[in-house]
Amino acid sequence: MSLIEITEVRKSYGMNEVLKGIDLDVEPGEVIAIIGKSGSGKSTLLRCINGLETISKGSISVAGAQLLDDEVHLKALRLKVGMIFQQFNLFPHLTVGGNVMLSQMVVKKTPKPAAEEMARKMLERVGLEQKFDAYPDELSGGQKQRVAIARALAMQPIALLCDEITSALDPELVSEVLAVVRELAAEGMTLLMVTHEMKFARDVCSRVVFMHQGRVHEIGAPDEVFANPQTPELKQFLGMH
Numbered sequence: 001m002s003l004i005e006i007t008e009v010r011k012s013y014g015m016n017e018v019l020k021g022i023d024l025d026v027e028p029g030e031v032i033a034i035i036g037k038s039g040s041g042k043s044t045l046l047r048c049i050n051g052l053e054t055i056s057k058g059s060i061s062v063a064g065a066q067l068l069d070d071e072v073h074l075k076a077l078r079l080k081v082g083m084i085f086q087q088f089n090l091f092p093h094l095t096v097g098g099n100v101m102l103s104q105m106v107v108k109k110t111p112k113p114a115a116e117e118m119a120r121k122m123l124e125r126v127g128l129e130q131k132f133d134a135y136p137d138e139l140s141g142g143q144k145q146r147v148a149i150a151r152a153l154a155m156q157p158i159a160l161l162c163d164e165i166t167s168a169l170d171p172e173l174v175s176e177v178l179a180v181v182r183e184l185a186a187e188g189m190t191l192l193m194v195t196h197e198m199k200f201a202r203d204v205c206s207r208v209v210f211m212h213q214g215r216v217h218e219i220g221a222p223d224e225v226f227a228n229p230q231t232p233e234l235k236q237f238l239g240m241h
């Protein structure tokens, strides 16, 4: 059994079918890059995996539990699968520590001392333990994104979904965030990343998924996908990067 099993998943918004039958199994510890043109359905796929969107057809299971369209189940799933977004979504009126503690206390009902201990530990993991009492607007974009990563890790997810997490950053701040992701990958975290960082995908990912018009158009090891693209669509896409 794979950690995440995506079977014939379809998703429509009204008449617009944006996922047209996705099959993808993710093994524990895999790091998967999802690449493709704007509008190919990359974000929608991630959002379906952690239950932010309901699927129209097919099935998704995470750690053996089927994703069903009911609130109790969706809540349990969101606890298991962490997600990090392009925009950091930190609460400006809370300190860094407060941001990392909040979802643990509210969603998991973790008592405050344990939530604080976990927050300090995860902030240390992303190299920001000294910013515990700072406010988000005192941080750089790269630091804010590292706080968002610490917040996701504090929930002890079994997999982490990253949706273009470096796209809103100034170029000089991208590498500090990718360094954290690289470390997580080395530690065995299962990662699915929508990314435009082709060099990172090539260096760190175990597989690359190329999406085109709502389908998995090509999939394979980075060496195969980047060095030997099979379809004109992937060749054209790589030519643009």
Ligand SMILES: Nc1ncnc2c1ncn2[C@@H]1O[C@H](COP(=O)(O)OP(=O)(O)OP(=O)(O)O)[C@@H](O)[C@H]1O
Pocket (backbone or CB within 6 Å): 013, 018, 036, 037, 038, 039, 040, 041, 042, 043, 044, 045
């Ligand atoms: N909430 C929504 N309601 C209606 N249509 C949507 C919604 N979210 C996405 N779409 C449509 O679904 C399609 C796929 O969008 P999606 O954001 O998944 O693509 P993407 O590959 O992640 O693109 P990008 O790289 O621009 O983020 C697009 O045509 C988009 O307009």
